[in-house]
Amino acid sequence: MSIGRRAPLAVLLALAMLLSGCAGIPTGGAVGTIGIGSDDDGDELLTLAEGPQPGDSPAQLLNGFLIAQRAPQQNYSVARDFLASELRAKWSPTARVLISDGPIVVQSDDEDAAGDGLDVTVDVGAVVDSTGVYTELAHPETQNLSYEFEQNADGEWRISRAPAGVVVPGARFTSTFGAYPLYFFDPSWRGVVPDVRWFPNTASRADRIVKELLAGPSPWYGQGVLATAFPSDTKLDPGVTVSSGTATVALTGDAGNQDGDARWRMQEQLRLSLSALSDIVSIEVTVGGFPLDAGSGQTVESIYRVNDEPLGLDEQGFGYLTSSTINPVPGISTAVQSLGAVGGTLARDGARAAVRSDRGVWFVAADAEPALVDTRGGLLDPSIDRDGFVWSAVAADADSIRAIDAAGGVHELAAPHLDGELVSLDVSRDGTRVLLATRGPSGPALTVAGIIRDASGVPIGFGDPLQLTIGPSPIVDAAWVDSSTVATLTQAGDGAQVDLYRIGGRHDALGSLASGVQLVGGNFADGIRVRAADGTVWRRNSSGGWQSTGIVVSFLATQQ
Incomplete structure (x- = not known):
């Protein structure tokens, strides 16, 4: 016997009773957790769930199936027990993961329909695709999932039709x-x-x-x-x-x-x-x-650490700063000060920098005289990559990005995927990507674009862009935090808000400050520094708030 597309009122009422007066699938249920990994250290947990029970109605069966989707061990073997034999082998739980942003609701469009099936409505806040790529949605999107049922030889109901993939409550996602x-x-x-x-x-x-x-x-x-x-x-x-x-x-x-x-x-x-x-x-x-005889090779960089102290220009000069001292950058600090710098980035080797002054953007090397490499008006603070290319752009023109080599050669890079004007431009420390914050008619945007280079390492274009999902608040600045994380500084009423975004992951709010006009990354989230309008540099404290470092600067420089 099989069940069609819609449930009669009696089934819906039974489900409502099952769910304690509402049609939402509970985030709890008959589940438990155990440690996984051969050492069973308990640091990582895996959800356990119960299979179908004798006499389960279709509604009870569906409820159990949705809860069992939080137990992925043995290729979702418990969840498969809720399926009819023909579907059991075909169902693909890894095709996608819908992460709910609210209750998972069972509903019927037609209570008087002759067929008996159940539809589930999910407000989806994020999706994981079949390759494990996580995408956070700008706004929850409603998806309707249809389930059909049939009875097996023992007269027990089983699911005969179900969408590929699983549904996981947002609160349960990181435990699953x-x-x-x-x-x-x-x-x-x-x-x-x-x-x-x-x-x-x-x-x-x-x-x-x-x-x-x-x-x-x-x-x-x-x-x-x-x-x-x-x-x-x-x-x-x-x-x-x-x-x-x-x-x-x-x-x-x-x-x-x-x-x-x-x-x-x-x-x-x-x-x-x-x-x-x-x-x-x-x-x-x-x-x-x-x-496989792998032999040995040259050590590669995988964690791109920078100096723990912020880099910037204060009344004593340019260098790594504490509340009472400054450590100059050899061969760089004097030049930065003499140029009247108002912004800049120090290269990963510490021997080169890209600096902005009232005259334009400069390339500064410890062993040479500073070179003025971009004289266009309205320039952003520049970036510099590990190969010494200076990255510069006009704020008002998102299609004005240039990579300038040490000899002064200009390489134009088209960015047709950008809309509006640029707020910030930052090359990642590994030199493979650029982070672009923009504001335009459709609101603020945060884009990560891969850098395509020719055989000589010269930047020649951008790969397919990844636009991160951010809120509608005006964006003030953005920066790399580490190789897979970026941060934004946005306006929040009369103050400022800091948020952390993981490329291919979730986002976290890091709290608000009374004022913020510039943000730079450091070593992970604790290394983020924010410059207020009065020049005071702020950092996160152990309780998750923000506190003054006692440092006052005219600008903070990015460390590559």
Whole structure:
């Protein structure tokens, strides 16, 4: 026997009674948690759920199925028990994850319909796709999910039709899923960049991490923005096994025939990507059943730390600042002061800088005289990448971005995806992406665009942009916090608000200040500094609020 598309009133009333007077699926339920990982350290939890009970009505069955979707272990084996035999093997829970922004509601458009089925309405606040990419929506979007039922040979109801994917309450998401960075190289092979994905917290996470690593980076890191050492035919077969802290990664394909540098890079990508799992401390790689001799290679940068002290210009000069001291940057500080700088960025090597003054943008090197490289009016504070290219743009023209080499050569970069005027422009410390804050007719926008370079490393364009979801408040400034996180400073009434956005992840509000006109990143969220209108520099305190550092500057400089 089967159930059609709509439920009669009796079924809806039964469901209402089941849900204690409302049609919302509870965020609690017959679930529990246990630790996962071979060491069972309890740091990571996995949800347990009950299967269908004898005599369950379709409404009770659906309720149990939705709750069981929070228990992803063994490929959602408990949730599959709610399905009819034909659907059980076909249902794809990893096709997508709908993260609800409110109650999960069961409804019927036609209470008098002859057929008996149930529809579920979900206000979706975020989505995870089949590759683990997380997308936060600007506004919750309502989705209707239809379920049909049939009775099995024992007369028990089972779900015969269900949408692919799972629905997870927002409050439960981070206990069911975890953020796992996959690491890819920059095109020069000098450093790696995290591409954050979200996978269910199960014992098979290592398999999922490696499979998606082999599949390549997210779309916005394509077109050569990031690189992988793995040949395109490399597959995981049969999987990853973990014993006594060592993960053995079994691969097939042409990986074993690559040169020593490529083999070492493949191992580094695997090692770094699997390092997020607490039960893995080392890795071994096999190809076609034979150990892969990875050898050794040059250490690559994966955590791009900067000086813990803020960099800026105060009445004593330009350098790293505390409330009572200043440490000048050798070969740079004197030049910055002499130019009458009003903004700037220090390169990663500490020996080069891009500086803005009333005359324009300058390239400053410790071993040479400052060079005026952009004299256009209305320029933003410039950025500088790890290869020494100065990035400059006119605030009023979003299509005015230039990368200027050390010899003064100008490389124009079209940005047709931008709308309105630029607020800030910041190249990531790894040199692979640019963060662009804009304001236009449709409101503020925050965009991350991959940098496409030619074989010589010269920037020639941007990859597919990733627009982060931000609120409607006017944006004042934006900055990189680390390789996968950015921050914004926005107007909030008479004050300012700081927010943290994870590329491929969730966003957090970091609180408000009475005033804020500039923001710079540091080492993770605790390193963020905000300059108020009076020059006072503020930092977060241990309680999550903001406190004065005792430093007063005319501007803060970005550290690369």
